[in-house]
Amino acid sequence: MSYLLRRIGFYLFTAWAAITINFFIPRAIPGDPVQSMVNRAQGQIDSNAIHSLYVLFGMDTDQSIFSQYFEYLGQLLRGDLGLSFTFFPTPVSEVLGDSLPWTIALVGLTTIVSFVLGTGLGVLVGWRRGGWADLVLPVTTFLSSIPYFWLGLIAITLFAGDGGAFPSSGGYDPGVTPSFTWDFISSAVLHSVLPAVTILITSMSGWIMSMRNMMVTVSQEDYITVAHAKGLSERRVMVSYAARNALLPNVSGFAMSLGLIVGGTLLMEIVFSYPGVGYELFQALGAKDYPLMQGIFLVITLSVLVANLLADVAYLALDPRTRREG
Amino acid sequence: MAVPAADVAAAVPVEEPAGKRRQAFRFLATGKAITGLVIIGVLVVLSVIGEWIAPYDPSARSSDLLEGPSGRHWLGTTHLGQDILSQLLVGTRSVMVVGLVSGLVATILAVVIGVTSGYLSGLGGEGLSAVSNVFLVIPALPLIVIIASIVPEVSTLGIALIIGCTSWAWGARVLRAQTLSLRRRDYVEAARATGESTWRIIGVEILPNLTAVIASSFVGTVIFAVLSEITLAFIGVSGGAEWNWGTILFWAQSQQALDQGAWWWFVPAGLAIAILGTSLSLVNFGIDEFVNPRLRTGGRMRAGFTPVVRGGDR
Numbered sequence: 001m002s003y004l005l006r007r008i009g010f011y012l013f014t015a016w017a018a019i020t021i022n023f024f025i026p027r028a029i030p031g032d033p034v035q036s037m038v039n040r041a042q043g044q045i046d047s048n049a050i051h052s053l054y055v056l057f058g059m060d061t062d063q064s065i066f067s068q069y070f071e072y073l074g075q076l077l078r079g080d081l082g083l084s085f086t087f088f089p090t091p092v093s094e095v096l097g098d099s100l101p102w103t104i105a106l107v108g109l110t111t112i113v114s115f116v117l118g119t120g121l122g123v124l125v126g127w128r129r130g131g132w133a134d135l136v137l138p139v140t141t142f143l144s145s146i147p148y149f150w151l152g153l154i155a156i157t158l159f160a161g162d163g164g165a166f167p168s169s170g171g172y173d174p175g176v177t178p179s180f181t182w183d184f185i186s187s188a189v190l191h192s193v194l195p196a197v198t199i200l201i202t203s204m205s206g207w208i209m210s211m212r213n214m215m216v217t218v219s220q221e222d223y224i225t226v227a228h229a230k231g232l233s234e235r236r237v238m239v240s241y242a243a244r245n246a247l248l249p250n251v252s253g254f255a256m257s258l259g260l261i262v263g264g265t266l267l268m269e270i271v272f273s274y275p276g277v278g279y280e281l282f283q284a285l286g287a288k289d290y291p292l293m294q295g296i297f298l299v300i301t302l303s304v305l306v307a308n309l310l311a312d313v314a315y316l317a318l319d320p321r322t323r324r325e326g
Numbered sequence: 327m328a329v330p331a332a333d334v335a336a337a338v339p340v341e342e343p344a345g346k347r348r349q350a351f352r353f354l355a356t357g358k359a360i361t362g363l364v365i366i367g368v369l370v371v372l373s374v375i376g377e378w379i380a381p382y383d384p385s386a387r388s389s390d391l392l393e394g395p396s397g398r399h400w401l402g403t404t405h406l407g408q409d410i411l412s413q414l415l416v417g418t419r420s421v422m423v424v425g426l427v428s429g430l431v432a433t434i435l436a437v438v439i440g441v442t443s444g445y446l447s448g449l450g451g452e453g454l455s456a457v458s459n460v461f462l463v464i465p466a467l468p469l470i471v472i473i474a475s476i477v478p479e480v481s482t483l484g485i486a487l488i489i490g491c492t493s494w495a496w497g498a499r500v501l502r503a504q505t506l507s508l509r510r511r512d513y514v515e516a517a518r519a520t521g522e523s524t525w526r527i528i529g530v531e532i533l534p535n536l537t538a539v540i541a542s543s544f545v546g547t548v549i550f551a552v553l554s555e556i557t558l559a560f561i562g563v564s565g566g567a568e569w570n571w572g573t574i575l576f577w578a579q580s581q582q583a584l585d586q587g588a589w590w591w592f593v594p595a596g597l598a599i600a601i602l603g604t605s606l607s608l609v610n611f612g613i614d615e616f617v618n619p620r621l622r623t624g625g626r627m628r629a630g631f632t633p634v635v636r637g638g639d640r
Contacts, residue, residue, distance in 0.1 A: 010456065010459065011463075013456070013460070014459070014460045014463055014464070017460045017464075018460075018464055021464070021469075025472060025473070025476065137611075138604075141604055141607045141608070141611075142600060142604045144603075144607075145549075145599070145600045145601075145602075145603025145604045145606075145607060146596060146599070146600040146603070147553060147556055147557070147560075147596060147599050147600070147603075149557070149560055149575070150575065150592065150595075150596035150599070150600075151596075153579065153584055153592060154584075154592070154593075154596070156584065157584040157585075157589075213614070213618070213621055216620050216621050217618065217620055217621075220620055266467060266468065266471070266557075267557060267560075267561075270561060281468065281471070282561060285471065285472075285475045285561070285563065286562075290476075293472055296468070297468055297469065297472060300465050300468050301463075301464055301465060304463050304464070304465055305463060308463055
């Protein structure tokens with residue numbers, strides 16, 4: 001138990017570090033985001049409002065950096081991430097609330113499928129070395145070296161656009177409204193096919209590689225030899241003896257990749273204009289929307305932390321050695 | 327890294343003796359690693375001479391607008407009549423510089439922090455390890471994107487430094503783990519008993535045994551750095567006027583090259599990236615196989631399906 005407590009302590013520390021980085025990044029920016037926003041509004045904001053904007057965006061020059069910092073922490077505790085510049089005056093938390101479900105649904109499912117398929121293939125490739133199985137490695141290595149956005153763009157050209165079967169951008173048809181109707185769900189699924197398949201192609205090789213390497217390492221252990229000697233079927237030895245023991249690193253990798261869901265698919269969302277968090281970050285970059293950038297970075301970091309904590313819990317459950325240590 | 331790369335690549339025909347001569351970089355002498363190194367060597371050469379062998383100035387406009395590959399423009403032209411082959415050749419340098427510089431920066435940070443935190447016990451070691459764990463879990467790509475976008479007029483070198491300073495944590499963690507296990511080995515204890523200084527033990531006894539791990543983390547960082555740079559350029563964050571493969575794709579995307587059927591604008595740059603990435607991964611596989619001989623491919627060691635015969639190699 002003390003192991004888990006130590007990990008939780010560490011994650012709290014990391015969360016604090018991330019929040020602090022988050023606080024200082026926009027304050028290190030030369031230039032004045034509020035001024036640029038005032039310019040964009042072309043004189044429709046009066047001077048009182050401008051001052052309150054400075055306070056809101058944490059750019060109040062009358063305050064010391066320390067009191068700004070504590071005020072910022074207090075705001076975060078209340079779940080207040082400030083107001084978005086681009087979607088002014090919508091709060092950042094609301095903007096994030098709109099985009100998070102898209103990312104989580106699409107990339108979450110894809111990550112699970114990629115993990116299952118990749119690990120399964122890795123088991124096979126690691127078990128049957130030589131022959132066709134060895135060809136899987138170079139092919140998947142090449143596929144995973146292709147920059148993701150490039151593959152996405154090629155996929156759009158080949159399968160979307162004029163006469164293509166799939167839509168090239170967006171999360172659903174502009175004609176339907178998000179709700180639990182057949183129209184909306186089928187449209188959303190159709191829109192997610194290309195992004196999902198392209199992520200699968202580029203992300204699977206990592207799982208295959210690590211699973212294969214673990215399988216190869218494990219298959220030389222004595223207990224595998226014993227299992228063979230007992231006359232167990234090849235399949236049984238592969239699945240219940242080798243794969244089961246080789247799975248551990250991949251499981252912890254899986255939990256880590258759950259955290260990367262939120263941030264790791266920035267490019268997919270940009271290429272497909274998918275209405276998720278990554279696309280939101282892209283728009284925020286273009287509009288110099290610092291509160292939104294900060295909010296997104298914070299959400300991404302916190303989700304990685306939570307996933308890491310889950311990974312630790314999974315490890316604790318699966319590997320007795322960590323339990324003994326604590 | 328370029329020097330040993332060239333050396334080993336040159337040593338390909340002279341197989342065994344050359345491998346023995348270069349003990350320090352023995353781990354690069356597997357088939358996969360050599361294939362990767364040869365490709366990287368070619369790209370390094372291109373990055374140096376690219377500017378001279380490029381047939382045109384990559385930014386020069388001409389009247390051949392959006393033309394497909396032809397005798398005059400081997401890889402076609404852009405919407406402004408710029409020669410894509412020239413952009414690709416000139417852009418190689420920036421990609422290689424970013425890969426090399428951020429790889430070096432990250433590896434040096436990783437070695438210093440990883441080995442120190444592994445070797446020193448007590449508060450110092452724990453503190454350094456905590457720092458690298460923090461950097462490990464903070465997602466690098468969004469952080470890089472945000473920092474690069476708010477630093478005004480960031481140059482290629484600046485991008486390389488940002489990437490290098492944010493991506494050392496994984497290497498540091500691996501090196502720390504390896505150092506922790508080396509620290510208690512007999513030969514290190516012996517060195518300590520004979521009164522060698524801490525820095526001599528780290529430099530002479532421990533570091534040489536970490537070469538393969540360091541090389542592998544260097545290669546891994548280079549892959550990450552190259553992909554990050556190209557990603558940044560592609561989403562338009564690299565402010566510099568320098569060409570790189572990502573910039574080509576950025577223009578192709580913003581001019582909707584694919585909708586106009588201009589595949590020659592997209593395909594070469596993407597393939598170039600994939601080839602570079604694959605060759606780096608091959609080098610890493612080679613190193614992995616050196617570190618863990620069980621990973622070597624080939625099923626020859628198997629007799630029937632009973633692996634008992636292999637008992638000898640353990």
